[in-house]
Amino acid sequence: MWIEKDNHLFGNFEFADFTEAFAFMTQVALVAEKMNHHPDWTNVYNKVQIKLSTHDAGNVVTHKDWELAKLVENIYLKWTGH
Amino acid sequence: MWIEKDNHLFGNFEFADFTEAFAFMTQVALVAEKMNHHPDWTNVYNKVQIKLSTHDAGNVVTHKDWELAKLVENIYLKWTGH
Amino acid sequence: MWIEKDNHLFGNFEFADFTEAFAFMTQVALVAEKMNHHPDWTNVYNKVQIKLSTHDAGNVVTHKDWELAKLVENIYLKWTGH
Amino acid sequence: MWIEKDNHLFGNFEFADFTEAFAFMTQVALVAEKMNHHPDWTNVYNKVQIKLSTHDAGNVVTHKDWELAKLVENIYLKWTGH
Numbered sequence: 001m002w003i004e005k006d007n008h009l010f011g012n013f014e015f016a017d018f019t020e021a022f023a024f025m026t027q028v029a030l031v032a033e034k035m036n037h038h039p040d041w042t043n044v045y046n047k048v049q050i051k052l053s054t055h056d057a058g059n060v061v062t063h064k065d066w067e068l069a070k071l072v073e074n075i076y077l078k079w080t081g082h
Numbered sequence: 083m084w085i086e087k088d089n090h091l092f093g094n095f096e097f098a099d100f101t102e103a104f105a106f107m108t109q110v111a112l113v114a115e116k117m118n119h120h121p122d123w124t125n126v127y128n129k130v131q132i133k134l135s136t137h138d139a140g141n142v143v144t145h146k147d148w149e150l151a152k153l154v155e156n157i158y159l160k161w162t163g164h
Numbered sequence: 165m166w167i168e169k170d171n172h173l174f175g176n177f178e179f180a181d182f183t184e185a186f187a188f189m190t191q192v193a194l195v196a197e198k199m200n201h202h203p204d205w206t207n208v209y210n211k212v213q214i215k216l217s218t219h220d221a222g223n224v225v226t227h228k229d230w231e232l233a234k235l236v237e238n239i240y241l242k243w244t245g246h
Numbered sequence: 247m248w249i250e251k252d253n254h255l256f257g258n259f260e261f262a263d264f265t266e267a268f269a270f271m272t273q274v275a276l277v278a279e280k281m282n283h284h285p286d287w288t289n290v291y292n293k294v295q296i297k298l299s300t301h302d303a304g305n306v307v308t309h310k311d312w313e314l315a316k317l318v319e320n321i322y323l324k325w326t327g328h
Contacts, residue, residue, distance in 0.1 A: 111186045123208075239265075
C-alpha cells in the first residue's frame with residue numbers, strides 16, 4: 001500500500017464518494033494530531049493521496065512515518081472491509 | 083436499527099473507539115447538511131445516539147427523518163462490515 | 165462559560181449554523197483525542213452542549229476536565245471573534 | 247485571495263495550527279458536498295491550498311467555482327477575524 005521513494009512514503013486511497021473520503025481523512029487527522037506527526041495530503045472527490053516524511057529529521061522517512069503509515073493502513077483496511 | 087417512539091426516531095451506534103465514532107459523525111454530518119435536515123445527537127467516546135424528528139412539521143417523524151435514517155444506516159453498515 | 169454542577173462541567177456553545185457548529189466540534193475532537201479525554205456532548209443544528217467529568221476518577225470533575233474546558237473555551241472565543 | 251491561472255482558481259489559507267486548518271477543511275467539506283462541487287486541495291500542517299475548476303465543463307473555471315470560492319472566502323475571513 002505504501003511506496004518509499006525520494007525520501008517520502010506515498011500512499012493512494014480510494015473511496016465510493018467524497019463523504020467516505022472525508023470521513024477517512026477525519027479519522028486520520030485525529031490519529032495524526034495525537035501523534036503530533038502530520039501528513040502532506042491531497043484530496044480530490046473520492047481520492048486521497050498521502051505523503052509522509054519527517055520534517056525535523058531533514059525530510060527523510062523515519063520510524064514516525066512508518067508508524068503513522070501503519071495506522072492509516074489499518075483505518076483504510078477497515079473501510080474497505082478486509 | 084431505528085426505533086420510533088414519542089414522535090422521534092432513535093438509533094444507537096457503537097464503534098471501536100472515539101476516532102471511528104467521530105469519523106462516522108463526520109460522514110453523517112456531510113449527508114445531513116446536504117439534505118438540510120439535521121440530527122439531535124449525542125456522543126460519548128465510542129457511542130453515538132441519534133434522535134430524528136422534523137421541527138418544521140411540529141416535531142413529528144416525517145419521510146425526511148426516514149430518508150436520513152436510511153442513509154445513516156447505510157453508512158453504519160459499511161463501517162461494521164455487513 | 166462553564167458551570168460546575170452535579171460533579172460535571174457544563175458548557176453551551178452557539179454558532180451561526182450547522183457547518184460552524186460541526187467545524188468547532190471537529191477542532192474540539194482533535195484536542196480531546198490528543199488529551200485522551202473525551203466529552204459527553206450533544207449537538208442540534210447550531211448548538212453544542214458539552215458535559216465534562218472524569219470517568220476513571222468516579223465521574224467527578226478533575227484537573228483534566230478543567231484543562232479540556234479551557235482549551236474548548238479558547239477555541240470558542242476564537243470562533244466568536246473575541 | 248483567489249488567483250485565476252491555467253483554467254483554475256487557486257487559494258492559499260494559513261492557520262495557527264493543524265487543528266484549525268482541519269476544522270476549516272471540515273466546514274469547507276460540508277459546503278462543497280452540499281453544492282456537489284468538490285475542491286482539489288492539499289494540506290500540510292497549518293496550510294491549506296485549494297484549487298478549483300469544473301470537471302464537467304472540461305476543467306475550466308465556471309460560476310460554480312466562483313460560488314464555492316466566495317463561500318470558502320467567507321469561512322476563512324470569519325476564522326481570521328475580519
